Amino acid sequence: MSGRAVSPGGALLRTSRMFSIPKPLPEPPSTNLHIGDHKSATMTRPYPQHQSITSPLASREKGDWGLKRPFPLKSTMATSTPYIRIKQVDTVENVTNFASAADHSLSLEKFQELRVAMSVPFNPDKKSHSASTRSELWHKSVFEEDMDLTEFKGGRGDDRRWKFQGPWLARMTEGEFVEYLNKKVRPKRAHFRALLKQKLADDITTSQNKVALDEGREAPPKVEVRDITEAQFTDYLRALRNDRVTLYALVSKFLDLAPLGQPVGIIHAFWADRDSVAPDSPYGKSGPPPSHPSAGISYLRTNAFMENHPVYGPQGKRAPALARVVYPKTGPIPPKLGVGGFVADAPSGDNEFNPRYGSRMSVNKGVLNGITHLDTTTFGGAKAYVEASTATVDPSGKVVLRLREADPEAQVIARESRGLTEIYNDGPTKSYVPSExxxxxxxxxxxxxxxxxxxxxxxxxxxxxxxx
Incomplete structure (x- = not known):
């Protein structure tokens, strides 16, 4: 074995202290969904672009992070979160450009502590009120067999895919859309017209066979593409332009475009009867995610589990999370809450997060501080307990967390665990400790x-x- 010659690549891997680092993801694009985003060099990106690397304490004390040169101890040891991201292994100055990766690493740990199951987006426009109520209670997991699809195999199940070869047209800017037409669509025009001619020939053959069967005659010979005249094909194109549903279905299937929902001006019943991808796709309105719908941050399939308290036993409600009010309510825009490193809308409904003057909740419970105005007096900002119900990934890669109001008893138990209150004060059950x-x-x-x-x-x- 020692005398066997190895390739230059194998010798390099044997002598290298670093095996491989994946290529960084591209810069998150600005979409119409988040026009108010302001980019800066120090802002936290919607998703991590570089791999997060850590090292044991014994190696960090020597500056050893698995790369070919040691890192300075002054910048890597004076932190309680030893996570870094490598921006460039070798620069012109012969140094390794790195930065802290604690933002996304800690956000991942906090999100996993919430124990939230990722679900597919819910489109209320396609369902009735009863179905909407059921969907609010039981969300569809992204790991279901009829939802976790990536390849086009032909059939109605392909409508619920999350991965498409073509882009989502609603997300593209005008410049990107024009470039897509010039470089991707127009070169395929001849191929698409050939497919349409083949479809026309098949439709004519099917129609002739049906007429012959009804009249009791022998089926005529099959119509070939060469039998289609230019006049027939032109009339077929004119009819196809007027039938937008069929045209959209053919174009979307040919270019493998992400669904856009039903076209404007066409009723839902008529659209649902046709062979289209829009009605059954959960991403027709919100758009497909850029990665797997779980984003790799949670692998729970359901929230149907019961927590067991060491003192009070099995709990009917999950332990709530303490959220901070980061943005008050302004007009129709709901207040924003920070939960585990993620910003989410406040729970909807008649509760302390939604001031409705004259309502029963507003009279009995009041409104939480920081909801109607920015609270600058409370240390650390106004806080409240909430329960994370589910989360989805939008087309820009951001995690959209959905919250609901926490149960009062669960809030009391959460406060007791932090030492803010005491509810387990049954005298006979307490252990007696004699004085010295x-x-x-x-x-x-x-x-x-x-x-x-x-x-x-x-x-x-x-x-x-x-x-x-």
Missing amino acids: QPSQQSKRVSDEARLNRVADEVLGESSRFDKP
């Missing part, structure tokens, strides 16, 4: 009892009844 030294009063009582016993023994048993 008895008090003076108990000592006097014990001394008097002993003196009485000594006196009884000296005087005899009969003297107990002779006392005045």
Whole structure:
């Protein structure tokens, strides 16, 4: 084995201290969904672009992070979150360009502590009110067999795919859309027209066979593409342009485009009867995610599990998370809450997060501080307990977390775990811890009892009844 010659690549891997680092992901694009995003060099990106690397303490003390040169101890040891991202292994200055990766690493740990199952987006436009209510209670997991699809195999199941070869047209800017037409669509025009001619020939053959069957005649020969005249094909194209549903279905299938939902001006019943990808696709309105719908941050399939408290036993409600009000309510825009490193909309409904003057909740419970105005007096900002129900990934790669109001009993138990209150105060069940030294009063009582016993023994048993 020692005498076998190895390739230059194999020798390089044997002598290298670093095996491989994946290529960084591209810069998150600005979409119409987030026009208000302001980019800066120090802002936290919607998703990590570089791999997060850590090293054990024994190696960090030597500056060893698995690369070919040691890192300075001053910048890597003076932190409680030893996570870095490599921006460039070798620069012109012969150094390794790295930065802290604690932002996304800690956000991942906090999100996994929430124990949230990722679900597919819910489109309420396609369902009735009863179905909408059921969907709010039971979300569809992204790991279901009929949802976790990547390849086009032909059939209605392909409508629920999350991965497409073509882009989502609603996300593209005007410049990107024009470039896509010039470089991707127009070169395929001849191929698409050939497919349309083949479809026309098949439709004519099917129609002739049906007429012959109804009249009891023998089926005519199959119509070939060469039998289609230019006049027939032109009339077919004109009819196809007027039938937008069929045209959209053919174009989307040919270019493998992400669904856009039903076209404007076409009723839902008519659209649902046709062979289209829009009605059954969960990404028709929100758009497909850029990666797997789980984004690799949670692999839970459902929220149907029960937590077990060490004192109170199985809990009917999950342990809530403490959220901070980061943005108050402004007009129709709901307040924003920060939960585990993610920003989400406040829970909807009649609760302390939605001030509705004159409502029963507003009168009985009041409105949380920081909802109607920015709270600058509370230390650390206004906070409240919420429960994370589910999360989805939008087309830009951001995690959209959905919250709901936490159960009052679960909030009390969460406060007790932090030492803010005490509810387990049943006296007989508490363990008795005797004091190290008895008090003076108990000592006097014990001394008097002993003196009485000594006196009884000296005087005899009969003297107990002779006392005045």
